[in-house]
Structures are given as C-alpha cells and as structure tokens.
Amino acid sequence: MAHAHSSDTAQHDDHHDQPATGIKRWLFATNHKDIGTMYLVFSLIMFFIGGAMAMIIRAELFKPGLQLVDPVFFNQMTTNHALIMIFGAVMPAFVGLANWMIPMQIGAPDMALPRMNNFSFWILPFAFTLLLSTLLVPGGMAAGGWTLYPPLSLQTGDSFPMLIFAIHMMGASSIMGAINVIVTIMNMRAPGMNLLKMPLFAWSWLITAYLLIAVMPVLAGAITMLLTDRHFGTSFFNAAGGGDPVMFQHIFWFFGHPEVYIMILPGFGIISQVIPAFSRKPLFGYSSMVYATASIAILSFVVWAHHMFTVGMPTAGILFFMYATVLIAVPTGVKVFNWLTTMWRGSMSFETPMLFAVGFIFVFTMGGFTGLILAIMPIDIQLQDTYYVVAHFHYVLVAGSLFSLFAGFYFWVPKWTGRMYDETLGKWHFWLSMIFFNVTFFPMHFLGLAGMPRRIPDYALQFAEFNEIASIGAFGFALSQILFLWIILKVTVLGRGEKAGQCPWDGADTLEWTHLPSPAPYHSFHEQPVVR
C-alpha cells in the first residue's frame, strides 16, 4: 500500500507535509490516514489468519469422526478464531476506519492525539505476535474458549500468561484508540458542526468509544484475577479456596455484552451513511438514530446475564435480564425502520457499498430475530451452547460487522486512493459472500434446534448432512474473500481502476465528499471548513 499512497499524494498539488519515505513513514506515523491504513492492513491479515482457523474447524466438522486434528487442537482453533476475529480483525478494522474518516467527516486536520495514535496501533502487532506464538509453547494455545471461563481456562499450558498479557495489550490499544476518538470529536469539530449535525459514523464511534473505555478495564480486571489465581495463589474464582467461578462469568459478560455492541455500532454508523448516499435522499430520523444508538449502548450494560441463563440464577434475576434483553429489540427496530424509510421514496442504485448495506439489513435482521428468540429464557435453556447460538452471533457479527466493513471499504476507497474499485468484481464479491454466508450459517439454526452442542470436534450422525453443507459454504465463503483481497490489491497497490471524482456517489453529503478531493490530501483541512 505504501506505493499507492506516496504516488497518489505526489500527484496531488498539495506540497505541504509530504509523508516521510520508507519504513519511517509507518514506524513513526502520526498521520491519521497512514495509521488508519496500517490498522486496516493489520485487520485484513488477522481476518485471513482467523479465517484459516475457521477453515480447520469446518474441515474437521465436514464428516463425523475425527479425521484431521486432535480435539485439543480443535479447541485451540475455536478459541483463537474468536480472539483473533474479535480483537484482531473486527475491532482494529473499525478503528482504522475511524482514523481515516472521523477527522475528514468532522472537518479536523488529524486526530487529536497523533503520537498516542501511533502507539495504540503499534501495540497490536506485538500483542498478536505474542498470541499467535503460543502455538509453539508447551501445552499449545489457549483451548478453553475465548470466554476464558475458569476453572477450564486455568488448565491452559505455559501459554496462559502470554495470552493474558496479549489481551492486556489489546485492551490498552483499544482504550487509547477510544480516548483519541472522543478527544478528537469533542475538540476538533469544524465551526458550525454541532454534535447533532455530525455524520452518523462519527456519532456511532463516539458512543462506541465510551463503551470501550467503560468495559475494557473490566476485562483487564477479570483476566488479571485469572492470572493471580493461577500463578499467585489467589482464589477469586476457585471454589475450593472460597472463590466463585460464576463471578468470573458475571464480570466477563459485563465486558462481553457491551463488546458485542462495540463491534456492531460503528457498523450501524457506516450503514447509516451508505443507505442515504445511494438512496439519494437524507437519512430518515437522524436524531432518533442517534438516540437509538445511545439507548442500545446504555442497555448493553444491563443485559449481560442473558449469556449465562443456565448457571442457576435467582428467578427475579432471570426475569430482569430477560426483560432488559428483549427491550434492546426496540431501539434496534427503530434503526432498521429508519433505514427502510430512508430507502422509501428514494432513488436507489445498487453499487457494491449499497449491495452490502442492503445485505446487511437483511442478514442482521435475521440475527436480530434469533437474538429475540434466544432472549426468551425458557427457549434459551434448549438453545444455550448449541449451534443455534453459533448461527445467531455469526449472523450479527459476520453479516453485521463484516458486511458493514465491506460496505465501508467500497464506499470510501475512492476517497482514499482516488480510484474506483472494480465494480464488477465488487458485485461478485457481494453475491458470493452473501450466498456462501447463508449456506454456511443458515443450516446451523437447524443443527442447534436439533440438539448439536457447539465447540465439539465430532458429532452424532444425525447432524452429518447439515455440517457437510455448512462446511462447503464455509470453504466457498473463504474463497470469496480471496477475491476481495484481489479487489483491494487492484485498487490500492496496483493503482488500477478509473479515476474517482471528488464525489462519485450522488447522494453523499458529508464533508469528506463535499470539501475534499479524491484522493484526500495527506493533510485534510489546512483551513477549517465552516458548516452552516
């Protein structure tokens, strides 16, 4: 990517503040665009590593019986697939987009804290090198699930402290990224850009950043207690020492549920930019969109125990968490209705970003329905820890977060590179991803309903057909992402594709489209734009 940017920006007539050359440009990067690019490249690498792990899982599950891997290695793959996709792929990808887009969207020259920005990125390669290197440690990678429930997680081999340290680093990086977003948005908006004029991507990231600051320290506390339980003789979660293994689950999910929204709210923001742009009319219900996002964020703090309905809670607790959980459907519904009404009486065209946005609404709503079903506690008793749950969270995370990221990439890449991506291939990427995603994950609903537990390397024969279909879908999905890699290389490194105008999308009306050329100059705004 280095070439693309240096050559693109060199062509531009803005001669101030040229990027440094060579490795220094990246190592000492303080420019929000360079750091954003590094985040995006990093998350893409992690996406393929995590995807490779998913392929091992699906290959083993292709047929009943154990053909390829030992159950311990299988558990290592499920555990690290989740950790890498969550902390390595989805979260850094959204931070990358935040870095690229938030300053441009609010009319700021850069992020508020560029050196911290550099630091928060450069922690990540070390954190994930540490995490991945546990593959070589005696006892192997963590295999107790990404939720790290004790006592099982304490049975991890020598890699355990490495895992904990890696997660601490990821957490520190996320917190720094979040601080940067908040400080930037709060202090560096252009004159006239009051909060309720801010583009929704920036809004959803502002709310996400507060969620990150609120919950990442909680995760850090929980895993530190795990560490001291294992290495320093404490008994926070050790029943034999007077501790409480269920307390870990409460603390973990107090982090874990807001974490789910950390991974989806910025996606909502992207969709809320793409749908109006391609419907050629403004977003319907802008302020209710902001309030709905905030409501979802606030509610996310009081629903955590729905992840653990089977642990044996007081009845009053079960009722509270069930009611709070179903309540989330209300603001989420408002968002979906607003998107649909934005499309209503619009003038829609279906370039790749819009395809992914419409696809997002479809599959995310499906995930919402299964979420509602799972929230009803008696039903959850039958479905907890089955493939139904796997289907549910992949519908909201792959089809939700990932599709929104794809939409964001196709939407903004002309602004980044000054070139249009290959529209034909983009459409192929959408249709292949959409079809194979559903082939992979839709049968998992049936598997879960019929009683297949999740996180098992082998299964009884009545589950064979649907597992075979799911595995075929997964291989197809993976191949579709190699096409995506080619699309990215083509428009960035190879610099192929037609030149993009300042605003290639008819309905896009945020500052990055109205005030900045494509590609955006290395420093976006030398003079603050004034928003009327």
Place this chain on the structure above:
Amino acid sequence: MSVTRGDHDSTSRPSAIAWPKALCLAALGAGPLAEANTSDGYNLPPGVTSLSKAIYTLHMEVFWVCVAIAVVVFGVMIYALVKFRHSQGAVPDTTLVHSTKVEIIWTIIPVVILVAMAIPAAKVILFMEDTRNSELSIRVTGYQWKWQYQYMNAGEGVDFFSTLARDSNFARQLKSGIDPKTVPNYLLEVDKPMVIPSGTKVRLLLTSQDVIHAWWVPDFGAKRSVIPGFVNELWFTVDPGKEGIYRGQCAALCGRDHGFMPIVVDVRTPDDFKKWVEEQKAAVKQAAAPGAQPSNAAPPATAQVLPTAAK
C-alpha cells in the same frame, strides 16, 4: 431392556427412523407417537415433559411472531428495492426525513409485541424454577469427562459412573479408520445410563469435581450448568407412557473430550424402576461380600480402554 417398552430413541434421524419405528410398532404399537416427541432434525423436540412441551410451544409462538414481522419488514424492503430505483427514473422525495408520529408508532408497537411475548415466557420460568415436592433426587457430578449418578430417596445407595460407550470411543479416536456409521448411536451411547421412573418428579442436584460442565437432555427441556463449588437444581417429570431411552450431551466446553461425555437416561415405569434399584443394591451387596465375583449387573463404570493406550 424390557420388551414392553417402546424405543423412544431421542436421536433417530429423519432418514433413519424407519426401522426403530417398525420395531416399536411390532413390539408395542406405540411407535407413531413416539417419534413425534423428538426433534425432526429441523426443530426443537416437543419432548416428553411438561416443561419441554411448554418450551416448544413458546418457541413456536415467538418463531411465528418473528416470521410475521420478517414478512412485513422484508416485504416493505423488497417493495422499496423494486419500486424506488434510480435506473427506473425514481425521483427521491428529499422531504421525507422526519415524522414524530411514525417514529412513536414504531416504538410503541414493538414494545406491545415484546410484552405479549414476555408474559407467557415468565409463566414458564416460574414453572421451571419450582423444584419443590420432588419425589426422587439424584446427585449428578460432572468430571472430565464422565458423569456420576448418586441416587437419594428411594434409590439410596445406588452410585455409579457413566462414560462414553466403548465402540463409540474406539471409533472417535483420531484416524481410527472406523466408520462412525457402523457404530450404533455414535457418541450418544454410554456404558451405564441413568435410570429414572416415569410419572415421577425427579430433581437433579448438579455439581462438578473439576471444570464447568452442563447437563442437558433436549427431550426433557432440561439444561443446567454443572459448576464446581455450587449445587444447581433441575427437575423434570417424564410423562407416563413415554418410557424409553433419551439422549443428551454435555453442553459446556469442558476441555479435550467435551464432545465425548454423552448423557443417556433410561426412563422406566415406576415398578420397573423399583426392580432396577433392587438389582443395583443386590449387586452392590454381592460385590461387597468377601470373595464375591464381579457382577454383570453393575459393570465397573470406568472400564474405558483407549486403543491408543494399548499400543
């Protein structure tokens, strides 16, 4: 296994239903009803307890509500996608940006739907959580990777382990070369199932000796975490007439062999259950007597031989 009982096997798959069904019909004539209780491979099993049926009904209600909402939402979306296309010359109505009335309506309607769903759900929860007046208690202890069943009340003194059946265990080893299709009830068979009487409120007291497990039999609508240092409660009453074999699995990741610690429950009539308890007690006595021969009635529960260990 008594010939008077139908084979209500909870795991028959749709395509493999034919022969157990034929056997049932031959043995008892109770076959057609039997499979209706189990999962058809696509949906939850209605099951054989009042709780599992309540959950099934609740799920179908919520499912159809979701389908109805989906039809409306996706219907509107598809209509819009077809109707309001730039390529068809649609002109955007840029004044359609806000309507307090509409926004209030689509906030209120979901709230009403959710309340309507939550009330029946709360009833089921209150029913499920009522563990009073049980007639038989069994203490279930999870281990990596087997279950221990210790009977109380009428079964006092019966105490055994239940592990994956040997043929499944051979077949499931990495590159065993054994086709799982040749193994009856692959991964869902144990050496010694838990036996309970039908028509009796059975309460399980669940705890673990090592990590967290979860005890789950889908046909009973019963799942609960099995946690070290905690005693969790769970109850079910299998409908009279639904005697048979019911199968489940550990439902919480518990380490290497999480996928290989099935649960098998053999439901018998109360009379047959009493006989079974007497047999078990006699076997225990016989085993305890000096110079006793190993009994066939109570094979050692931990007789799990790994083929790899033999090499």
